[in-house]
Structure formats: structure tokens, C-alpha cells
Amino acid sequence: MLTVWEAIKIRRSIRKFAPDDIPDEMVEQVLEAARLAPSGSNRQPWCFLVVRDREARKELRRICLDQRFIEEAPVVIVCFGDLERYSPAARAKRRQEFMDSGVLATLSGRLANPEVRAAMDSAPAPSRQQLLTPLIANTYIAIEHLVLMATALGLGTCWVGAMSGELNRFFGLPDNLVPVAVIPLGYPAGEIPPQRPRLALEEILLKPPAQHKAEET
Ligand SMILES: Cc1cc2nc3c(=O)[nH]c(=O)nc-3n(C[C@H](O)[C@H](O)[C@H](O)COP(=O)(O)O)c2cc1C
Numbered sequence: 001m002l003t004v005w006e007a008i009k010i011r012r013s014i015r016k017f018a019p020d021d022i023p024d025e026m027v028e029q030v031l032e033a034a035r036l037a038p039s040g041s042n043r044q045p046w047c048f049l050v051v052r053d054r055e056a057r058k059e060l061r062r063i064c065l066d067q068r069f070i071e072e073a074p075v076v077i078v079c080f081g082d083l084e085r086y087s088p089a090a091r092a093k094r095r096q097e098f099m100d101s102g103v104l105a106t107l108s109g110r111l112a113n114p115e116v117r118a119a120m121d122s123a124p125a126p127s128r129q130q131l132l133t134p135l136i137a138n139t140y141i142a143i144e145h146l147v148l149m150a151t152a153l154g155l156g157t158c159w160v161g162a163m164s165g166e167l168n169r170f171f172g173l174p175d176n177l178v179p180v181a182v183i184p185l186g187y188p189a190g191e192i193p194p195q196r197p198r199l200a201l202e203e204i205l206l207k208p209p210a211q212h213k214a215e216e217t
Pocket of ligand 1: 011012013014015067158159160161162181195196
């Protein structure tokens with residue numbers, strides 16, 4: 001298996017898949033990588049639907065703006081964020097786990113102050129709209145874990161965010177499950193694409209404010 005660094009360097013968006021099936025153990029391993037991802041307050045909002053059925057993949061292709069490779073891949077993992085993981089009951093459960101596992105004792109700064117935490121806990125419940133940012137951000141982390149594990153196992157993936165709003169209706173899923181991405185999974189076919197361009201380090205590195213000032217004078 002590749003190291004994390006090797007997988008990060010070698011990963012590409014794969015849009016051509018061989019028809020060969022992939023073993024259940026591999027699917028389980030990529031899901032396990034997703035399961036172990038970190039999340040704010042350990043809410044773990046992600047859930048995954050593993051789709052192997054040809055007809056369902058065909059329908060997924062249609063829902064995802066007719067992107068052909070979605071039907072081609074032997075497995076498609078549909079990734080959702082579950083708003084229920086932010087419910088008061090879920091919050092209470094995670095808080096108890098924090099206490100049971102000794103996490104509270106490791107907190108520092110204002111977060112270590114029980115009064116500050118109590119005030120945070122008693123804040124009004126956020127709206128669905130407000131929850132979408134943490135829900136998507138945290139689910140993205142788990143998805144990228146999954147993608148890198150797939151790469152390390154020699155599988156190809158492609159993040160797919162382009163989709164119409166019909167996923168829940170097609171799978172008969174409730175509204176609390178928010179579709180986040182669709183990940184086709186399979187052995188890459190044909191040539192592995194070259195590395196896509198990336199911004200240079202200088203372009204993504206911000207200068208500390210003091211340095212800006214010094215340059216201005
Ligand atoms: C959130 C997200 C959504 C994306 N949605 C699509 C998509 O719908 N269709 C597609 O072909 N590629 C999609 N991509 C892949 C990007 O185009 C690709 O990651 C980018 O061009 C860099 O290429 P690379 O992944 O090969 O390094 C998506 C990537 C991300 C991270």
C-alpha cells in the first residue's frame with residue numbers, strides 16, 4: 001500500500017474506469033478510512049450509500065449531469081451529511097463521550113472553562129442553513145480520507161459535486177440527509193492523466209501583517 005504522501009502525489013481525478021469489479025474488502029477499507037476522519041466536536045455527520053447496481057448507477061449518472069464515468073465505475077459511493085448528527089440528543093451523546101474518554105481534561109484556554117462550555121451548549125439551536133457549513137466541511141474531510149485510501153489501494157476515484165437535487169427522492173431518503181458528493185470507485189482504465197496544475201506556494205502563502213507594513217514604508 002502507498003504511504004499518505006505517495007497517495008497525495010499520485011491521486012488524480014479518474015474519469016475512465018475498467019469494468020472489473022472491486023472486492024468488498026477494498027470498499028470496506030475505504031469506508032473505514034472515512035469513518036476515522038476527525039470532525040468538529042466529533043459530530044461525524046457523514047453517511048455513505050454504496051451503489052453497485054447497474055440501473056442505479058445509470059440513474060446516478062443522469063442525476064449527476066450525465067457524467068458518463070459514474071455509470072462506468074463498478075462502485076459508486078454516494079456521500080451525505082446527516083443533520084440529525086447535530087440534534088440536541090446527538091450533541092448530548094458526543095458530550096458524554098468527551099467526558100468518558102477524558103477529552104475534557106485535555107482542553108485548554110477558554111474551552112477548558114466549564115462555564116464557557118455551558119454557555120456554548122445552551123446557545124440557541126442553529127438553523128438548517130447555519131448547519132450546512134460544518135456539515136459539508138466535516139463530510140468533505142471524511143470523503144478525502146476515503147479518496148486517499150482508494151488511491152493507496154490502487155483504485156481510481158473522482159469527486160463529483162455536480163448534481164441535480166433528486167438524489168434523496170431517487171433513493172427514498174429523508175431530508176435530514178444532505179447530498180454532499182458522489183464518488184465513483186474502480187480500477188482506472190487507459191492512461192493515468194498527468195498532474196493538474198496547482199497554484200505555486202507563493203500564491204497561497206499569506207504574508208504576516210507586520211511584513212506587509214514593512215514593505216509599504
Ligand atoms: C468538491 C469537488 C467537486 C468536483 N466535482 C466534479 C464533477 O462534478 N465532475 C468532474 O468531472 N470533476 C469534479 N471534480 C474534480 C476536479 O475537477 C479536480 O479535482 C480538479 O480539476 C483537479 O484535478 P485532479 O483531481 O486530477 O488533481 C470535483 C472536485 C471537487 C474537490
